[in-house]
Amino acid sequence: MARIAIIGPGAIGGTLAGALLRGGRHEIVLCGRRLVACLQVRFPDGESVATGSVFAEPESVPPGEFDWLIVATKTYAAEETGFWLQRLITDVTRVAIFQNGVEHRERFSPWVSADKLVPVIIDCPDERPTPNEVIQRGDLNIVAPDDEALQALRELFAGVNEHFVLTDNILTAAWRKLTRNSIAVLNTMTLRPNVIMHQPEMAAAALQIAREAVAVGRAAGADLDDDLAEWVIAATLEESPDGVNSLLADRLARRETELHARNGAIVRTGERLGVPTPLNSMGVAVVEAQIAKEESICD
Secondary structure, three states: OOEEEEEOOOHHHHHHHHHHHHHOOOEEEEEOOOOEOOOEEEOOOOOEEEOOOEEOOHHHOOOOOOOEEEEOOOHHHHHHHHHHHHHHOOOOOEEEEEOOOOOHHHHHOOOOOOOOEEEEEEEOOEEEEEOOEEEEOOOOEEEEEOOHHHHHHHHHOOOOOOOEEEEOOHHHHHHHHHHHHHOHHHHHHHOOOHHHHHOHHHHHHHHHHHHHHHHHHHHOOOOOOOOHHHHHHHHHHOOOOOOOOHHHHHHHOOOOOOHHHOHHHHHHHHHHHOOOOHHHHHHHHHHHHHHHHHHHHHO
């Protein structure tokens, strides 16, 4: 049995907790911003499990060393997450970062040594409609580096998740997902769901945004397929027209977004490597301007 703390029990963190609890082999501790009595996690097959309490202060966490800390917070909450990491890491603890973007190690280097930190790519349709409920809508797909630490992490999910893949090229997996996520900036700019991608002009713009991501990813060393951008558009068109991605959901709720960890990372890496990213740059600038206008009105 392993003792695992999940920092950030949102949709992803709750889904991970539910999967691990379903196996019944580990002790799971949830750490978040607010005290919650429990989360009810519902799986695609209709079954559900209830977690324990969400602890809001490190001092309230039951004593004992953790084998793993799983970070499932939003990318912009790194400093807040670091507060938990500083207090829960011991000599035996490993840290797995389940986040968007391609800057996992850079984001947490102030609090976690390189030998303890492992980046993990996760792709799962889920949501947290209420503070006490998490709904997993589809497969829990996890990709992680193929080394001893991640083999141990995969063992934690043995018997409860068959979609856990180890790879010798995590950089490619990260840029592939970032390319998939890149076109969501169009939904965020327009404040409209997936239906906009069925407009030929919008799909053409999305294709160019994804192609920029592919070009930057390749310059960074990722091995990305020639038709990846086209696949991204085709896959998006197969989704529900009413679908709302997480970037748009955060904007609609007036929450902070992961824009800088997604399209912002494409722009930053492109600038560093000399790869032009005009549409991604425009997307970041437009969304930032919209947010600034809303904040000025509120002030």
